[in-house]
Amino acid sequence: MIEPGEYTCRVIVQNCLSPGYYLLSLEAPELARGALPGQFVMIRCGDCYDPFLRRPLSIHYVDGEKGEVQFLYQVRGKGTALLAERSAGDKVQLLGPLGRGFSCAEEGKKGVLLGAGVGVAPILYLASSLKKRRWELLILMGARSREGILRPEVYELYGRVAVATEDGSSGWKGSVLGLLKEKLKQFSFDKIFACGPLPVLKGVQQLSIEKGIPAEISLEERMACGVGACLGCTCRGSGGKQLRVCLEGPVFAAEEVIFDG
Amino acid sequence: MIEPGEYTCRVIVQNCLSPGYYLLSLEAPELARGALPGQFVMIRCGDCYDPFLRRPLSIHYVDGEKGEVQFLYQVRGKGTALLAERSAGDKVQLLGPLGRGFSCAEEGKKGVLLGAGVGVAPILYLASSLKKRRWELLILMGARSREGILRPEVYELYGRVAVATEDGSSGWKGSVLGLLKEKLKQFSFDKIFACGPLPVLKGVQQLSIEKGIPAEISLEERMACGVGACLGCTCRGSGGKQLRVCLEGPVFAAEEVIFDG
Amino acid sequence: MVDLSVEIAGIKMKNPVLVASGTFGSGVEYAPVFDVSKLGALVTKGLTLDPCPGNEPPRICETPAGLLNAIGLQNPGVDSFIDDLLPQMLDFGIPVIANIAGRTKKEFIALAERLTNAGVAGLEMNISCPNVKAGGMALGTVPEAAAEIVEAVVQSTDLPVIVKLTPNVTDIVGLARAVADAGAHALSLINTLLGMAIDVEARKPLLGNVTGGLSGPAIRPVAVRAVWEVSQAVDLPIIGMGGICTGRDALEFILAGASAVAVGSAFFHDPLTAVKIIEDLQSYCARNKIEELRCLVGAAWKNQGCKE
Amino acid sequence: MVDLSVEIAGIKMKNPVLVASGTFGSGVEYAPVFDVSKLGALVTKGLTLDPCPGNEPPRICETPAGLLNAIGLQNPGVDSFIDDLLPQMLDFGIPVIANIAGRTKKEFIALAERLTNAGVAGLEMNISCPNVKAGGMALGTVPEAAAEIVEAVVQSTDLPVIVKLTPNVTDIVGLARAVADAGAHALSLINTLLGMAIDVEARKPLLGNVTGGLSGPAIRPVAVRAVWEVSQAVDLPIIGMGGICTGRDALEFILAGASAVAVGSAFFHDPLTAVKIIEDLQSYCARNKIEELRCLVGAAWKNQGCKE
Ligand SMILES: Cc1cc2nc3c(=O)[nH]c(=O)nc-3n(C[C@H](O)[C@H](O)[C@H](O)COP(=O)(O)OP(=O)(O)OC[C@H]3O[C@@H](n4cnc5c(N)ncnc54)[C@H](O)[C@@H]3O)c2cc1C
Ligand SMILES: Cc1cc2nc3c(=O)[nH]c(=O)nc-3n(C[C@H](O)[C@H](O)[C@H](O)COP(=O)(O)OP(=O)(O)OC[C@H]3O[C@@H](n4cnc5c(N)ncnc54)[C@H](O)[C@@H]3O)c2cc1C
Ligand SMILES: Cc1cc2nc3c(=O)[nH]c(=O)nc-3n(C[C@H](O)[C@H](O)[C@H](O)COP(=O)(O)O)c2cc1C
Ligand SMILES: Cc1cc2nc3c(=O)[nH]c(=O)nc-3n(C[C@H](O)[C@H](O)[C@H](O)COP(=O)(O)O)c2cc1C
Numbered sequence A, B: 001m002i003e004p005g006e007y008t009c010r011v012i013v014q015n016c017l018s019p020g021y022y023l024l025s026l027e028a029p030e031l032a033r034g035a036l037p038g039q040f041v042m043i044r045c046g047d048c049y050d051p052f053l054r055r056p057l058s059i060h061y062v063d064g065e066k067g068e069v070q071f072l073y074q075v076r077g078k079g080t081a082l083l084a085e086r087s088a089g090d091k092v093q094l095l096g097p098l099g100r101g102f103s104c105a106e107e108g109k110k111g112v113l114l115g116a117g118v119g120v121a122p123i124l125y126l127a128s129s130l131k132k133r134r135w136e137l138l139i140l141m142g143a144r145s146r147e148g149i150l151r152p153e154v155y156e157l158y159g160r161v162a163v164a165t166e167d168g169s170s171g172w173k174g175s176v177l178g179l180l181k182e183k184l185k186q187f188s189f190d191k192i193f194a195c196g197p198l199p200v201l202k203g204v205q206q207l208s209i210e211k212g213i214p215a216e217i218s219l220e221e222r223m224a225c226g227v228g229a230c231l232g233c234t235c236r237g238s239g240g241k242q243l244r245v246c247l248e249g250p251v252f253a254a255e256e257v258i259f260d261g
Numbered sequence C, D: 001m002v003d004l005s006v007e008i009a010g011i012k013m014k015n016p017v018l019v020a021s022g023t024f025g026s027g028v029e030y031a032p033v034f035d036v037s038k039l040g041a042l043v044t045k046g047l048t049l050d051p052c053p054g055n056e057p058p059r060i061c062e063t064p065a066g067l068l069n070a071i072g073l074q075n076p077g078v079d080s081f082i083d084d085l086l087p088q089m090l091d092f093g094i095p096v097i098a099n100i101a102g103r104t105k106k107e108f109i110a111l112a113e114r115l116t117n118a119g120v121a122g123l124e125m126n127i128s129c130p131n132v133k134a135g136g137m138a139l140g141t142v143p144e145a146a147a148e149i150v151e152a153v154v155q156s157t158d159l160p161v162i163v164k165l166t167p168n169v170t171d172i173v174g175l176a177r178a179v180a181d182a183g184a185h186a187l188s189l190i191n192t193l194l195g196m197a198i199d200v201e202a203r204k205p206l207l208g209n210v211t212g213g214l215s216g217p218a219i220r221p222v223a224v225r226a227v228w229e230v231s232q233a234v235d236l237p238i239i240g241m242g243g244i245c246t247g248r249d250a251l252e253f254i255l256a257g258a259s260a261v262a263v264g265s266a267f268f269h270d271p272l273t274a275v276k277i278i279e280d281l282q283s284y285c286a287r288n289k290i291e292e293l294r295c296l297v298g299a300a301w302k303n304q305g306c307k308e
């Protein structure tokens, strides 16, 4: 764990994985050495004041030896579209590593890792870190259709991978949450780790309570500062307090937060 | 002369001529066929709302057969800096051709063409057009130093070129206006054409009156619409009326406008 | 086919996309660039009784996501407008709304009278221009003063009277209410925000007029808020404007409560903005199975709506 | 070496670059990123008497060259601030100014009293927050009401009292005059512009609180104009803010009449903004042979100045 810093990083390479999905590799030796799974950066996407805010992106993978940090992202709007225009040799500015990541201090446990949509991004680095701590991992990847299942082959390096697609074009047909339920029936796990859209996280929270399996979930909220200064990104904590997703999160123990509605 | 239109043009090539000076070639067949010397375009430099306004650039050269239009520009601020990032294959949007250009209906006269700084940009296309009408041309290029004398070799295709630099690093030492005075002493001309900073244009206006030689000068003013709609770019006409530089100009007969101060 | 038509104070338009006063000349300037007759209506540059030379240059200055202007109501005067420009504008075959800018009540009445049978479809009273000393914003910030002038104009013409309000006030709702009570038939929201910029090398203001009006995307949130507040308080149709650049932006205003929108500064960013917006509105409605765009007016605060 | 130091209402700062309330947490958050002790002074998030949970999410929303926020003054309350946060802030060794936000005169007085001997260098009265129902902007738009509260606060503390004004008024000069007559020692200009944004797919406001405060480069021209107008009318030092992102921007405010500037939203664009601005100011002065930056205050309207 290192303190956050402001860095100007060279793009090593940027690849379009499938339409609208990009893999960006940056030269960022300090980050590569110090960032933890589940942490994120605030990245400046353009050159001017529009967009004005940076965009939060999770650390997808780090290669400490090469000093390389990877991001996996989906083009959603203006910011990510501009980021996708960067190519090898360009410079990008970012602030990081930020937030509290997944806890991976324990050794040799059994874990299920769930990534829904582009929420799989932080799961890769998490999987590689847990693998080093001799965890046995099942990795669930969910998407609308097979095009949304990103880089399954690299995830397979760290555990068994099971895929769910809503249209059934690959793997289990249905939501990845349904797949998780199935797996929880069949196998026992020490812990669940999840990242994805709100409904999926709510489902994971509920399953965690029902089954009594601890879970860690990574939340998203609109962010401005990314360091806990602006109070723009709060969510409701179960203790009644407002929690800053950027600082107290983005990863929370499932029982730490209250989802509305 | 064609009506202005909105075009999305492919960048054929963009070259950095010397630090801060660029030559941009666009595929723009309609413009190449219809634009007149001294006309300009309003070009969108970025992808977003900052900068919000387009930037006026004079037509530097057209190749009607290849359907190619060239711009010669200096990076001054945000807009031109963004434009300089475009490279072959990129698309740029522009509105043009705009404004009233130089008059080149007459045949076989003797003319002196003066371009100060990046004000030489429209002079090339003008020279090539006048040459076709069998004019005998003297082209005066002025800059602070030799690095600012842009593409003298191509200007030489259309007339005799004389250079003035303020630091004397190339050609006559001093202002290009001084060089014009010298030349007016030595030779007789039917007409003066000039483009450059305000003080130079004022000097040309004065010389035109003193020597009784008609002159046409190309003015600059901040522009928003470029088509005469916003009244943002007016200058004082000698008839007392406000003239729109973008529509009634940018080229004016020297006596048409009043310079303050 | 989605029905985009609207009627604002009796002015029928085939779609709700107008131009903002002062940004579109007399339409003739943009005619070579796109088919101007596709617009809902034209709005003239601010007209004064006598010809007006406008302010000293520089008159415009770019700012982040916007621009400052201090044109100062340069125009040939209402008579010359009626003789020379109006016929050309009417040739487009769409309604022409005359934006009028008197310095006094008397001038406003005179302007309204001259225009009454000239062929324009309505009047837009500019009591909100930040770039002139007398009249303009000075008349438009005090509800009582505004009401008095609006009442006088309404009584002196049978044209629909649209009142254009300034956002440079503490209480735009109070202003709108006063103007509504005085008989206005519609409102235009908003004129520019008062701003300025300084040249730090020359150490003096960038605009010849020192201050100017801020427009463009930068001010859109302020404009949407004004429409949202006023439309819930006052029962008049609203023409929304301020930084509209896309169909999405136009919808923000419509959902906030505007019956129509005007494109202004966006023409400088992309001259095809207005036609693109009309297409965007078509496709948004089609995609969301909305048959009449007018059902969306104020939908962000109304619970009910037309059938979808 | 250029002298950048300023003294605002008796608060001595080594340079005129402060942080804008609510954008910089307690400074601790940015401490890993740059050396916070290089700043001229810190300003706290708005403090209320009791802990305040703030508004429902979403609380922020990006807009062209700016952002809307509706945090709603989330803070732990003044007592917890004094016990927990203030000691950490004082550790930076630069002046700490407490931004206070009462709902009533009584609350403002209580806040001032609790902070008087707590170690802060001054108070910034937030009578201009657009994101709270009671207090905030409601108190800050009527000159008489503002004056009454300011007078009460000035009398209840011996700390310097800086009053932060809202630009959402018809006449900011009148407001500034009233507050100056009431005994304010300095002014902060400006708080955010009231704005909103609508999600056109969901057809409802984007912010949980519906409206929010617009900040960032988008509003800079409005802020510069406010400083320009007020500094010529009122003889109090001004802390200028609103979209400052570069040394050039800071100079715009200083030349318009601000004695100091505050960086706010720009931290979100580039966390190193403030330190870069300090360097830019140094080099601008060096380049222009200006020995004391304070000679430039108001230079765009003053003719005289210190010797260059
Ligand atoms: C801690 C964190 C980590 C993230 N990691 C990744 C990642 O690894 N890969 C990835 O593809 N995406 C990730 N995201 C989401 C990503 O930040 C948004 O998709 C991005 O900000 C959208 O920016 P834009 O300019 O492309 O879209 P915009 O035009 O800004 O918005 C497009 C859509 O995205 C939503 N959105 C905008 N900003 C945010 C925000 N700050 N947080 C959440 N939603 C937002 C908007 O509501 C809108 O619906 C992460 C978000 C957070 C908070
Ligand atoms: C009709 C016309 C033709 C032109 N042709 C050319 C050309 O062929 N090549 C070339 O290099 N330049 C040309 N210019 C000047 C060019 O438009 C400006 O240099 C450019 O707009 C600066 O934009 P920027 O974003 O780089 O700088 P900004 O950051 O906008 O400004 C940098 C400096 O340029 C000045 N400036 C900004 N906008 C304008 C404007 N619209 N007109 C004049 N000055 C401005 C500013 O005052 C400032 O000092 C022409 C200008 C006009 C009016
Ligand atoms: C160059 C320019 C000139 C304008 N002239 C007028 C005018 O004469 N009368 C008027 O009522 N508004 C005038 N306006 C204001 C616009 O009509 C509009 O209210 C404002 O610009 C906000 O819309 P926008 O952001 O889409 O431009 C002018 C605006 C600009 C940019
Ligand atoms: C996220 C956020 C929170 C803010 N909180 C406060 C506050 O608590 N008290 C206050 O007086 N101003 C608050 N402001 C206003 C700023 O201090 C400042 O006046 C305004 O943002 C304009 O400056 P800027 O454009 O540089 O951000 C806040 C602004 C932002 C963006």
Ligand code: FES
Pocket (backbone or CB within 6 Å): A222, A223, A224, A225, A226, A227, A228, A229, A230, A231, A232, A233, A234, A244, A245, A246, A247
């Ligand atoms: S983004 Fe600013 S506190 Fe979390």
Ligand code: FES
Pocket (backbone or CB within 6 Å): B222, B223, B224, B225, B226, B227, B228, B229, B230, B231, B232, B233, B234, B244, B245, B246, B247
């Ligand atoms: S730039 Fe609009 S009238 Fe000339």
